[in-house]
Amino acid sequence: MSKKIQAIRGMNDLLPEQSPLWQYFEHQVETLMQRYGYREIRTPILEQTALFARSIGEVTDIVEKEMYTFEDRNGDSLTLRPEGTAACVRAAMEHGLLHNQTQRLWYQGPMFRHERPQKGRYRQFHQVGVEAFGMEGPDIDAEVILLSARLWKQLGLYEHVTLELNSLGSLEARQAYRDKLVAYFEQHRDVLDEDSQRRLSSNPLRILDSKNPDMAEMLAGAPQLLDHLDTESRVHFEQLTARLDAAGIEYRINPRLVRGLDYYSRTVFEWTTTALGSQGTVCAGGRYDGLVEQLGGKPAPAVGFAMGIERLILLLETLDLVPADSQRGPDAYLLAMGERAEREALLLGETLRDALPTLSLQLHCGGGGFKSQIKKADKSGARVALILGEDEVEQGTVGVKFLREEREQASLSRDDVAEALSALLN
């Protein structure tokens, strides 16, 4: 076993049994995006390392220790994208999509992070993301949240996820709050655990999120982010919650919700579930008004989110929300007995596909006895078996045996098989 070449740790094969569920999910997403007027953008999975260092933040865990970074043959430092927003902003800027205009974009694809794999967390995983540029009001924040809520409703997940909401304020307000928070933590340095000591200089806001019960009391007395918002951000946040209230979307304001990426400001949100163990975040995002400028563009407000497809698929499976017809077999399975029948079957299959564009027909190949062929027809999940044996060849007919319903076997003339078959199946 160990000598055999295996997939890279944390990178999974998606097997045929799984792919219908993925396709179902992807189809839901595509139509949803289309319905809200979002257009798809596809960017390379490799980018210059500097793009991520400059956007996500030099001292975040992602950039410090989780990126797949390596040298190109010419010495450039390249990185497999750990998230989608940076590349999306880069591409939009590069092609002038942000020039004095608004944009609603979405993307989908693999992301890479070198973390220890566990349930719902993989080294290659897939995200669907949404990014809206050039709109600074709370209406667009509300729109992307409503869009995600609609997806949960479509998938039957809405009752199983919770929306958590917070505001980080403007970059300036956040910086001021950060200083105040660090000062508070300095006073209680003896209570801070090892992780938090480390974060004190790198990402003090994250300390608020700690699960360590020994620090709970100290954290409860810490200055609150929401008390230190600048006026504009507070108004923005109030207008957002008012819009969500009007739309009937429930949420929980979580003053300790801080995102791990540096570029967020003002609105941040997460959709979480308790059904997946410790990887409970299924979708997360927020506003990142400063990022475009930070990456060298003309300042443009932006808001977006990303959802983890593996986690959502896992959730659908856990909650038994997999649509039943996603595993459907072909309409017909065509089997043939004997050399001459085999040759005719190949052509008959083509004839039927020509005449009936929506027909799904699987041809039996590889010979075998009648019994084994019909057994395979059954296993394929097909609704009918089309039988082309020596007798049928002789008589210029084809047999139609229904495999999943009590119906008499039919014999169709080869002259008008397509019409007759189509009529039988409807």
Added chain:
RNA sequence: GUGGAUGUAGCUCAGUGGUAGAGCCCCGGAUUGUGGCUCCGGUGGUCGUGGGUUCGAUCCCCAUCAUCCACCCCA
């Protein structure tokens, strides 16, 4: 990166210090051309890998790799 659990047939798992079994799957037969149920038979494993203890290791010990779960972090 840290901690814990687990690695035996394609899958789910038993099992023993004397080199292995079940169920499912797959193939064939009972039924010269009619599946799902039943019965019978068959294919399939260097017992994750390397080393150690032992007359002998799949079992005991060590290491290593992988998977899973949790921490951390995050989608």
